[in-house]
Amino acid sequence: MELNATQYAEAIDDFLLKMEKLSGEDDPNYQTAIEKIGSLLRIALIKATFYMTPENELNKTGEDFCLYQNGTADMQRFYYQREITSSRNTIAYSIYQKADDPDWSQAEREKLQVLTKMLFVYNGRSRIMKLAEYLLFYDRDLKIYNLTYFKKHAEELISQNRISEFTACYFDLDHFSNVNQQVGIERGNQIMFSFVRQLYELFSDSEEEMVCRVGGDNFIALFYKEHTDAIRKFLEGTEISVDDSMQTKILITASAGFYLISDDCRTASDIVDRVSMANSVAKDLTAESAVFYNEALLQHINDITVVQNLFPKALQNEEFLVYYQPKVYLKNYELIGAEALCRWQHEDEIIPPGKFIPVLEQSKAICALDFYMLDHVCRDIRKWLDEGRKVVKVSVNLSRCHFGNINLLNDILNTIDRHNVPHQYIEIELTETTTDVSFKDLKDIVFGLQANGISTAVDDFGTGYSSLNLVRELPWNMIKIDKSFLDETESAPQQNRVMLKHIIAMSQEMGITSIVEGVETIEHVKMLKENNCFLAQGFCFDRPLPKNIFENRLEQLMA
């Protein structure tokens, strides 16, 4: 049969134009794309067979896809062509003629060959696009979505005005490098994958909920708001099998930032910024394992950044001041000591330590500040001694961040000795500790200070976890009982008092002096005296005082 050249050219153009817009071999518009050329070449059926195995297994695993159907096919008369497209893939196209139609002419068969060639090209292109998409949107190690996919998906939901149905969560697995060290990277990846798979079980079947890997042990997830609580609990700690036998399990925990997405969120980057911000607060700045993003958090983070940026210069400019809070002997109300407390004088404002010390503790910058304080206290004591004043013992707070510094004891001694201050005038306050590692460091430092005639005090006693061990095993000079024991709560009005009484009695029996912090009222004073505690520090006597005012207190001592 003769083919009209113009019609053929038009049909090919139409075919190419429509193929251009298809998303792949499974696009339902495939049929329409082939329609014109199909009817011109009298085609009844085009079948594609994809083999995912080497050629010699062709017949075993092939699966047929119908690309085009128009009328009844004569199953005996067909044109067949196959092409090996890679070491693992083979494709074959079978083109069937219409039943009862005269056979294809030689010219028509040549055109069919051109058509299949074009189908091969199209198929190759769509596979490359799929591969490119895979590389773009998937994490290659875990074979789950990546951050780019998360953003694409979130952008789609934003454009559909549906994003506020969702919560985003950015989490990172705690101490996962330890897991990798124990079981190896390969197993580590499997454990990570099992964790993600178990997390998926909390989702509905919808493809709109997902966990995407950002990199390393960092993930970002998107799910319906009603799943937020369950996900939070899961991330607080879930047991994952380490081996195939499911015998050994390991507890995986994560720090997580959540964002209950609001309508005002206009871009996917906003979402990522907000959850990762909440995550870094969870990881570094709080004891909480989960933190929710909100406006106050933003302010909080701003404050932190400001402190971190200003600190080095402020230290250099000596903007930090030592305030001295008197410690008082309750039998005669005499000054028997003082605690050095830090204040930051910044642009006519006095900033209290609660605003900057927790921030500095994140970066070990606190260590520099503690030594600055010790240095200034020693400088003051030296000056007072040189002026012939009567001087009391001053306690200096030492953050736990110093543990791990093997030169800590020497650094302290050098600072004190540099100013030629007799050791009896210095006391070091340390807070309770919770882990074994820091307990060992704490022990070393307390024994070391004792051996050099420097007193040590447990600060905020009763607020940590290991109080009794701590007191039994280390030779403290002083227990500073936390001010919370003076609080009277409505639910248990007597409980704190009973505990306070027993802590005082216990320390007396152990031969350790105790002092109560936060003594605010005459009633507190009376109660302490009744319980045989005669040392107190608190607003009832003095607030932390600037140096010149504290010097007046020292004057009174002499009188």
Ligand code: C2E
């Ligand atoms: P801390 O060492 O337990 O210090 C006692 C805190 O209780 C001080 O707060 C003090 O002002 C406050 N206080 C004293 N008497 C009363 C009272 O009667 N009622 C109440 N409500 N509070 C009272 P401040 O000065 O704000 O210091 C807070 C914390 O900051 C300190 O707690 C200490 O942990 C830390 N800090 C202060 N200066 C330094 C420093 O130079 N280095 C380190 N590492 N930490 C410091």
Ligand code: MG
């Ligand atoms: Mg203290």
Ligand code: MG
């Ligand atoms: Mg304290």
